Amino acid sequence: MSGLRKATLRVDACCLALAGAFGLIGDILSYVSGAGPFGATFHDNPTVVGVVEAHSLAVLTAVALWHSSRNHVGTFGNVVERVAAAAVVTRQGSWSWMECDQQALYQE
Numbered sequence: 001m002s003g004l005r006k007a008t009l010r011v012d013a014c015c016l017a018l019a020g021a022f023g024l025i026g027d028i029l030s031y032v033s034g035a036g037p038f039g040a041t042f043h044d045n046p047t048v049v050g051v052v053e054a055h056s057l058a059v060l061t062a063v064a065l066w067h068s069s070r071n072h073v074g075t076f077g078n079v080v081e082r083v084a085a086a087a088v089v090t091r092q093g094s095w096s097w098m099e100c101d102q103q104a105l106y107q108e
Contacts, residue, residue, distance in 0.1 A: 010065075010069050012062075015062075017062035024055040027055060064083040
């Protein structure tokens with residue numbers, strides 16, 4: 001793999017990781033405490049799970065890009081498959097966390 005290709009993948013990975021991580025932290029802070037950039041909109045709102053998933057996917061994609069820049073495998077699909085498996089686990093965990101709050105909200 002050429003040096004320019006590695007550099008491009010790493011720059012893309014860094015940008016995605018930063019944007020995804022800051023978005024994810026902001027989303028969780030907004031949901032839990034009402035602080036953060038979308039505090040008024042996301043506070044105790046169960047639909048925020050979609051935004052959390054999107055920012056988590058950005059972070060996981062950044063990990064896949066960084067891994068691809070370091071370890072060239074035969075196909076990029078192998079890396080994406082591993083990241084997709086991690087995304088499913090992350091999604092299930094975040095959905096379970098939000099689902100509990102949503103059920104408590106509707107049972108009152």
